[in-house]
Amino acid sequence: MSETAATPCAAQPADDALHTEAREVLRALTSRPDAEFKDGQFEAVDALVRGRRRALVVQRTGWGKSAVYFVASLLLRARGAGPTVIVSPLLALMRDQVAAAARAGVRAVTMSSANATEWDEVRAALAQDEVDVLLISPERLNNPRFRDEQLPDLLARMGLLVVDEAHCISDWGHDFRPDYRRIRDLIGRLPAVRAEPVPVLATTATANERVVADVVEQLGVDSADEVFVLRGPLARASLQLGVLRMADPSARLAWLLTHLHELPGSGIVYALTVSAAEDTARALADAGHAVISYTGRTDPEQRAQIEQDLKDNRVKAVVATSALGMGFDKPDLGFVVHLGAPSSPVAYYQQVGRAGRGTDHAEVLLLPGPEDRRIWEYFATASMPDEQQAHAVLQALREAGRPLSVPVLETSVSAKRSQLELLLKVLAVDGAVEKVGGGWRATGRDWAYDAQRYARVAEARRAEERLMLDYETTQTCRMEFLARTLDDPTAAPCGRCDTCAGPWYPTGLDEEARAKARRTAQKVGVPIEPRRSYPSGMDRLGVPVKGTIPPARQAEEGRALARLSDLGWGVRLRELLDADDAPVPEAVLEAAVTVLREWGWEERPIAVVAMASRGRPRLVGSFAEGVARIGQLPFLGALELRHGGPTAGPGGNSAYRLASVWERIAVPDPMVQALASAPAAGRHGPVLLVDDLVDSRWSLAEASRVLRDAGAQGVLPLVLAQQG
Missing domain, CATH: 3.40.50.300 (P-loop containing nucleotide triphosphate hydrolases)
Structure with a gap:
């Protein structure tokens, strides 16, 4: 039609x-x-x-x-x-x-x-x-x-x-x-x-x-x-495309540190995650480059100012996630560099299209990484509605017979708030729910999960990912490749990209830049804020708590070696956590020593405790024992799991994550005796609670609660990695 x-x-x-x-x-x-x-x-x-x-x-x-x-x-x-x-x-x-x-x-x-x-x-x-x-x-x-x-x-x-x-x-x-x-x-x-x-x-x-x-x-x-x-024809005559494959994230950062000032005009450096954007911007700024980050965490008022600074060429580059994408208009944008590839050539074309709109020449360079595919998988999974969660939402709304807010709905479905809000939008567009004053309500219309449709969408996205990998390695014209992906019948070789005319970008790395990039990659230590209050509506999940967590039962601020999305250690920790359960590598222990040395706690810990772990007991246990050995601290053993242990998978909301661990972590009797005897022996201070991965922080909060109840004078969480 x-x-x-x-x-x-x-x-x-x-x-x-x-x-x-x-x-x-x-x-x-x-x-x-x-x-x-x-x-x-x-x-x-x-x-x-x-x-x-x-x-x-x-x-x-x-x-x-x-x-x-x-x-x-x-x-x-x-x-x-x-x-x-x-x-x-x-x-x-x-x-x-x-x-x-x-x-x-x-x-x-x-x-x-x-x-x-x-x-x-x-x-x-x-x-x-x-x-x-x-x-x-x-x-x-x-x-x-x-x-x-x-x-x-x-x-x-x-x-x-x-x-x-x-x-x-x-x-x-x-x-x-x-x-x-x-x-x-x-x-x-x-x-x-x-x-x-x-x-x-x-x-x-x-x-x-x-x-x-x-x-x-x-x-x-x-x-x-x-x-x-x-x-019309989609090829952009002003864009000079290229792909430079480098060994690791520190090398890619070193390239930017070395060559950012050589790129024409001002532009955008895209990163796939918030932490990668912030870390890159910090490293470039510390090296004297006029850059600033722009992500989903950037305040709306600050976004407007950053956009204007870029338009007025007051910064050399904005290091951004896809939050700076559609519609940003700077006709003389001189370059776009990607640290990591978007998940489809179409998304890539959309982002690089910000450059060279009103100029004869703009440089576009992709620096892909092996970690890209894992990041694609994470975002693809997070964006697809879940059938079981959808029916749980509809059932909760029908049974309530009145509008429910999103925080109340969180006690009915194990989904993060962002996923729950996306799910409600999908259900609303399908006519099953509607937004009204006071929250959301069911419309009474029949609704069925369209499994075939979502399967087709998932397969289409996987096909786009394969095309993106093909773009990275193609020996044909890169602009022609992108135009053909968009079904442009006028697609033809551009004569300018690195496959048509040879590499146009420098490949050498300054030694000082290498050193700075390595220091950034080797930097460890991410604060873990303790949980200070309980989610609302926990009584509906059989957990008799509400309001503020009593200070005497809270954890103190903890530390992770790195986030999984970090440029340096994030890559190494992802590989470690993906591998079979095994003792912690010595290099990870050395990194932990750096974190401990720079922690700045008020009281030195007096002992080390391992979190109970079903999936990685050797990794967590050896990590805790190694930290205790290096710090010359008593190792009190591991906590125990009761009633089958935690049941919620990763990604659930706070209410369900807390309910899944409530009263399922226990302190064994020998550990209770050791904690009770510490003051009499003149040992005053917190214990280090060692774990492998932190996401919602409710496992740490519950373990801290039972440790404090058992006599611990404080709890300092130390984990290998933080999700995100």
């Missing part, structure tokens, strides 16, 4: 009235009296304004998709239409779009979680017809206040609906977001609002044929007209 214009049709005649009017609007928007439409831009405007069509535009970043919807918006407004509504996925993208609109004389406003205090002003401006463009996030469509108070009026008055980054609609898109699926329902309601059709525009730079077909199907719902599809 689509009409495709892969090659744009001929421009309208010079005397065409709409073409002339549209060109004048374009020139006013750009403040350029000689501005002309690029191939395809007017055809898209014409489809929206004259034809009142539904259109999908797939064009490379920098082509000018925003010009299409700004010109169309002003033309429709001149014809008496209401405001354009743009559904946009990121606050960063909204900020850029509002700024671009203001420069072009378009009155644009947003309604998002970031400006909730301004909603009354926005509503007043909409009521006075003083808004040309309203930008909202897809999540706003499920906000009860917006859905009930604002959306009906918008549907009645909307002049144009724009779905930006439309690949997010599709299960097959590299950045699918459940709330984007609400747009199908929104589009389905448009024809019933009034007799005159409301044109719809979807835009993206990253869509292969499967995504295009999916988006077209959703755009065409309840419409007799075919969807107008405009696809």
